[in-house]
Amino acid sequence: MTNNEVKTGTHFSAIDTGSCQQWPDYTVELPGMEIPGKLFLKNLLNLSGCEISINSMPAGGGMPIYHNHHQNEEVYIFIQGQGQLQVDGETLEIKEGSIVRISPEGERIWRNNSDEPLVYIIIQVKHNSLEQYGLHDATIPEKAANWS
Secondary structure, three states: OOEOOEEEEOOEEEEEOOOOOOHHHOEEEEOOEEEEOEEEOHHHHOOOOEEEEEEEEOOOOEOOOOEOOOOEEEEEEEEEOEEEEEEOOEEEEEEOOOEEEEOOOOOEEEEOOOOOOEEEEEEEEEOOOOOOOHHHHOOOOOOOOOOO
């Protein structure tokens, strides 16, 4: 697979987004706003239960709007860099390894107050929709892997 080529099978879809050093090259255009360093994966991977975005915010950059959501909670997974995330006016220091969940009503904004890129993944899912998870949502067939 090459960058942005989506490979699909009967029960999967896959994409190579490149190394996180390439993530700043992506841009999302929203009505009246352009967000550099962001790629939404829902439509590319035909996701049906969540939205995932990969993100790279440049040194000194910031989310341009304070916002909340109508029905989706978000999980932010910080991979590289450091910055600050505000939720309902409370400032959290974030860095590589920080993971933050925010309920839909939480008003949020974040910034990169360092001199290196802030690289992170955002997972957005409908609040209170998870009914099963882990092995409770799995069937384990009696077969061995065949790595050819």
